[in-house]
Amino acid sequence: MGVAAELVLLVLAAGKGTRMRSHRPKVLHPVCGRPMLLHVTALGRGLGAKRSVVVVGSGEEEVREALANEPVEIVSQGEPLGTAHAVLQARERLQTHRGPVLILHGDQPLYRTSTMEAFLDAYRSRSADLALLVAEFPDASGYGRIVRGRDGRIDRIVEEVEASPEVRAIHEVNVGGYVAEAPFLFETLARVGNQNRKREFFLTDVVELALESGRRVEAVRIEDWTEAIGVNDRADLARAEALLRRRFASHWMRQGVTLVDPERTYLDADVEIGPDTVIEPGCCLRSGTRVGAGCRLEPNVVIDASTLGDEVWVKPHCWIEQSSVGDGCIIGPSAHLRPNSRLEEKVRVGNFVEIKNSHIGRGSKADHLSYIGDADVGERVTIACGAITVNYDGRKKSRTVIGDGTFVGCNANLIAPVTLEPDAYVAAGSTITRDVPSDALAVARQRQRNLEGWRRRHFGKKDD
Ligand code: UD1
């Protein structure tokens, strides 16, 4: 068994996040559709950690709720008095743990699992008592700086607020990733004070304390510094989003997906796309979306938590939410599939058609200007221009059932609950309130009268 089996991931997520100027706890701001904290807890799974513990405090209720489906333990910090104080909250739970504790910040969503694996390997192979991640930043402002001694080994970390101009000039930063054995970690932490400008207990002080007691501290360099970006304000948030988006775009291009303009394609975490699918600019694929192979998504299509089969063609400006679309369907332009719409194979949904909570059978079509809500539509059904289901009477919603092969003429109103049996035919302009039997024509409109000579009688002799 590897060390991973004994690994504990400890995530700090209790800070105030003042610089975000938000009502929402900082760690819950999404990056590529997933709260940044969940990008960090996902590392625990990726690393096969035995346990993951999250320290919560500011906005505790909301943060707990966001973690409800995560396999993590939660400890409460109450008043956030600094990063060292945050780690100490896990003391009771982890004190007796034998094995490494990996400490990460909940506001750093860009780490790769492979980077953390390399970090843990370095911790082991260099026999460190404490290892920490460091990186060379082009602009280090805001970060703790790494101060090294003459021998080139790390001496201490200096927080920006405490730093002299010389120290501020250092580009090597403390990334905010630490690994140590639990007993040593907690003993050392208990000795951290708050004698600094912020009156906070700085986790970074453990470096000096460990060195003073003759322990081995190893600074492990992260190759790609962009992985180490911390999100403190909205500008950082946008930067993190852009970097992760680029990473997802490269991944899917390597998997055989064409992104016509990767910089303007918005692929969230937890999205899957089949090979030979072509995605044009402005498309957003939100978390929980699965797109099959050989699909074509034209500009500005937004898909949220939905499944598309293979060879689906979605024309510009469609909005598909929590729905499923079968192989070979053609959707749009400007169509709206609202939650729980299920389209079987080869369905056609044209412009300005809205579908909600409905099942549409194979080969059926609604090409223009329709509303289909709470309906069960069979196969090969034609819903002509402007035909709608009238599913709501102001109090309750009712279902419309349309059998296979039925034809619903233009501008028909189908007042639910109502059933059109297979191969029924509804005349254009009809308002249908009663069931229609198989093969019948339903006509529900006034017969036309032509009043001969009416115009001249009414308006007088035509002027020339
Ligand atoms: C911290 C480091 C700094 C490092 C930087 C990297 C300290 C003192 N400084 O600074 O050296 O370069 O991260 O991003 O550690 N938190 C708590 N409880 C608290 C305070 C913070 O849980 O009492 C959590 C926050 O929610 C956040 C993380 O710890 O996820 C880091 O806190 P933050 O205030 O963002 O620290 P930085 O100023 O970025």
Ligand code: CA
């Ligand atoms: Ca931070």
